[in-house]
Amino acid sequence: MLYKNIAAHPSVTELYASRLTQAGSTPDGELALLRTEFDVLLESAQNRALEALKVEIAERQKNPFGVRPFNSPYEHVVPTAVSAELLGKVAPHLWQTPPDFAPNPKIKRLLDTKSEAFKSGANFDWSLGEGLAFASLLAEGHPIRLSGQDVERGTFSHRHAVLHDPSNDAEYCPLSSLGGARIELVNSSLSEYAVLGFDYGYSLEAPDSLVIWEAQFGDFANGAQIVIDQFIASAESKWNQTSGLVMLLPHGYEGQGPEHSSARLERFLQLCAENNLQVIQPSTPAQLFHALRRQVKSEFRKPLVVMTPKSLLRHKSCVSKATDLTSGGFHAILADATPAAKTERLILCSGKVFYELEAARANRKDTTTSIVRIEQFYPFDAATLSQLHDQYGEPKKVVWVQDEPRNMGGWSFVAPLIEQTLNLHPLYAGRDAGASPAVGSLAVHKIEQADLIRQAFEV
Structure with a gap:
């Protein structure tokens, strides 16, 4: 009525x-x-x-950065390596300072170490790989914007892109001396929602720029979940709106508790469909170098979600050589550098747990296990995985190893893809399912970590 x-x-x-x-x-x-x-x-x-x-x-x-057919990223391989001459030209701009500028003595030692590593052509750490990516892109005319709560220094004191003279409070950004395109480093307010939303809009208006938002810890990206769900993951599908925004999300289980361990990899993977995102977890400085350059050099624009490391920033084994930057490119899957002569167990993993597995294999004197790193979760490179499985003699035992609880991380996403690709069901080695991403006790964390490494070789 x-x-x-x-x-x-x-x-x-x-x-x-x-x-x-x-x-x-x-x-x-x-x-x-x-x-x-x-x-x-x-x-x-x-x-x-x-x-x-x-x-x-x-x-x-x-428009070359507009809507494009994108059936597979491997159909659009772009060169990301640079010449040794270009590296030699831009590298000093990562550590040189004006004569009247005196950085903190501790920072000066870090800059000197960076210079020595470059001159040796080896032991390029994460900071140097990232810095060379930035410097090479600036020299080639690509502007860079990097924002986040602590991006000038880097949350883990690894970047130091802006230096400070303690005698007079002067600031100096070495990369600004390149004379190429402009770099903008913004220590933003602690509002992930507002800042990520702004940077998403910035990326739409500046498709030829490398636009990056870095979370202080990857865990804090959940404060911007609306921007991720409504825009970054789905704007192309809904409105034909493309973006090349990069999200750097520190991720890794080092016993820092449930609020400082997980960038919620599983949530990003759940959003993946129709080639809408690129989700990677690079494990070497060279991989980061090529991934950042690929983002600008590609013929298309897709948001890039990067699970960046914490403990690997200064890990002695997590280094690259100059030749890794002057040749090759980004690899969605990294083969074992020292595979077993006869592989009986194939371990698949991603991120920093690889280095723990590699050390455990050596300690165990294991000669029948090969370890392969999944560097890009999406789009998933099934062809390369299949080739490596064949190359290693088609081992029947394939184990997925992760730091995260079973209901988190990459397991739920990769398990059906591995089974579909290799026609066998992978085994799981990792933490049990949990409501919280991580435990709050360092002692318990260490017990869990040791157990999942053991599982990897015994399950």
């Missing part, structure tokens, strides 16, 4: 027109004419809007 009464009730326009007519202020015929003219005005505006949309879509399809 209520709905019938509402439907029978005169509209606001009808009531107002009736009052005007009764008051004699507007003839009835004139009201009808006004109504007709307004309808024509609205119809015309709608037609213009639809025509403008058609033109915009057509233009975006012509």
Whole structure:
């Protein structure tokens, strides 16, 4: 009855027109004419809007950074290596300072160490790999914007992209001395939602720039979940809107507790479909170097989600050589550098747990296990995994190893892909499912970590 009464009730326009007519202020015929003219005005505006949309879509399809066919990323391999000459030209801009500028003595020692590593051509750590990626892109004319709560120094005191002279509070950004494109480093406020939203918009307007948002810890990305769900993961599908935004999310289980361990890899993987995202967990400085350069050099724009390490920033084994940057490119899967002569157990893993597994294999004097790193979860490189499985003699025992609890991390995503690719069901080695990402006790963490490493070789 209520709905019938509402439907029978005169509209606001009808009531107002009736009052005007009764008051004699507007003839009835004139009201009808006004109504007709307004309808024509609205119809015309709608037609213009639809025509403008058609033109915009057509233009975006012509735009090299607009909507493109993207059946597989491996159909669009772009060169990301740089010449030794270019590296030699840009590298000093990572550590040189003006004569009248004196950085903190501790920072000066870090800069000297970086310089020595570059001159040796080996032992490039994470900071040097990232810095060389930035420097090479700037020299090639690609602007860079990097924002986040502590990006100038780096949350884990590894970047030091902006230096400070303690004697006079002067600041200096070595990369700004390159003279190429502009680099913008912004220590932003602690509002992931606002800052990530701004940087997403920035990436739309600057498709030729490397636009990066870095979380202080990857765990804090959940404060910007609306931007991730509504825009970053789905804007291309909903609105043909492409973005090359990069998210650097520190991720790794080192016993720092449930609020400082997980960037929620599983949540990003759940969002993956229709080639909408690139989700990677690089385990070497060279891999990061090529991934960042690939983001700008590619013929398409896709958001890049990077699970970045913490303990690997200064890990003695997590290093690259100059030749890793001057040749090759990003590898979605890294083969075992020292595979077993006869592989009986194939371990698949991602991130820093690889180095723990490698050390455990050596300690165990294991000669029948090969370890392969999944560096890119999505899009998943099934072809390379299949080739490596064949190359290692088609071992029947394939084990997925992860730091995260069973209901988190990469397991739920990769297990069906591994089974589909290799036609066998992978085994799981890792923590039990949990409501919290990690335990709060360092002692318990160490027990769990040792147990999952043991599982990897015994399950």
